[in-house]
Amino acid sequence: MAPPHDDSKLETADESLSASNRPISTVLIIIAMQTEALPLVNKFQLSQAVDSVFPKGVPWVRYHGTYKDLNINIMWPGKDAVLGVDSVGTVSSSLLTYASVQTLQPDLIINAGTAGGFKAKGACIGDVFLVSEVAFHDRRIPIPVFDLYGVGLRQTCSTPNILKDLNLKVGKLSTGDSLDMCPQDESSIFANDATVKDMEGAAVAYVADLLKVPAVFIKAVTDVVDGDKPTTEEFLENLAAVAAALEQAVAQVIDYINGKCIAEL
Numbered sequence: 252m253a254p255p256h257d258d259s260k261l262e263t264a265d266e267s268l269s270a271s272n273r274p275i276s277t278v279l280i281i282i283a284m285q286t287e288a289l290p291l292v293n294k295f296q297l298s299q300a301v302d303s304v305f306p307k308g309v310p311w312v313r314y315h316g317t318y319k320d321l322n323i324n325i326m327w328p329g330k331d332a333v334l335g336v337d338s339v340g341t342v343s344s345s346l347l348t349y350a351s352v353q354t355l356q357p358d359l360i361i362n363a364g365t366a367g368g369f370k371a372k373g374a375c376i377g378d379v380f381l382v383s384e385v386a387f388h389d390r391r392i393p394i395p396v397f398d399l400y401g402v403g404l405r406q407t408c409s410t411p412n413i414l415k416d417l418n419l420k421v422g423k424l425s426t427g428d429s430l431d432m433c434p435q436d437e438s439s440i441f442a443n444d445a446t447v448k449d450m451e452g453a454a455v456a457y458v459a460d461l462l463k464v465p466a467v468f469i470k471a472v473t474d475v476v477d478g479d480k481p482t483t484e485e486f487l488e489n490l491a492a493v494a495a496a497l498e499q500a501v502a503q504v505i506d507y508i509n510g511k512c513i514a515e516l
């Protein structure tokens with residue numbers, strides 16, 4: 252029997268085709284830490300939204316404004332209500348991405364942030380990477396197929412022209428909910444062939460994939476994971492300077508995408 256004719260599915264396919272061929276209009280930038288977000292808020296002269304469109308009481312902060320032809324929204328998950336620190340990690344970033352996409356209907360997601368880098372894979376402090384694929388390294392489920400679900404490997408939006416035209420390094424990203432790296436995480440990161448590790452990327456990619464929004468990931472290296480210095484010390488020492496490098500790279504990407512459609516990136 253022929254499958255029933257489903258007009259709604261056909262329309263969706265047409266819509267997504269035209270979406271990748273019309274100029275990008277609304278950009279959603281997901282950033283976990285305030286120190287990473289503020290240089291970009293200043294660069295694009297964004298203002299903090301006053302009447303939140305999000306549920307009452309959530310700490311999420313939206314900075315928005317127009318830059319050239321783009322409607323830019325930076326979403327920061329805000330400070331933990333009890334502890335007062337940035338709400339880093341996969342749980343808050345996936346919730347924030349979901350709610351932001353539902354509300355803002357962006358054409359493109361940019362997940363920007365800092366990351367640990369592996370010098371064995373060519374990463375140095377201050378390098379900025381455009382990520383080619385993302386996976387998790389702390390979701391170990393040693394049962395066939397669940398193991399692959401745990402790793403959650405996803406390709407990022409293909410951006411050959413950004414890579415060709417901007418001076419960014421390219422590498423794979425591995426995500427987990429810890430800043431440090433235990434031996435099990437280390438072997439998963441190695442299996443993921445990752446050059447950089449962070450605490451949000453694969454979670455943002457999961458939601459972007461669910462909701463079919465193209466996503467790119469820009470990660471700047473604050474600490475060398477396979478180096479001699481303790482991670483926390485090196486991270487805190489370099490955070491402000493590397494946030495400035497991140498701002499420059501994201502601004503370059505924003506300038507590049509202005510007036511272009513997804514298929515031209």
Ligand code: ADE
Pocket residue numbers: 365366367368429430431448449450473474476482486
């Ligand atoms: N963000 C910055 N440095 C990191 C690291 N070493 N691991 C996870 N996230 C990071």
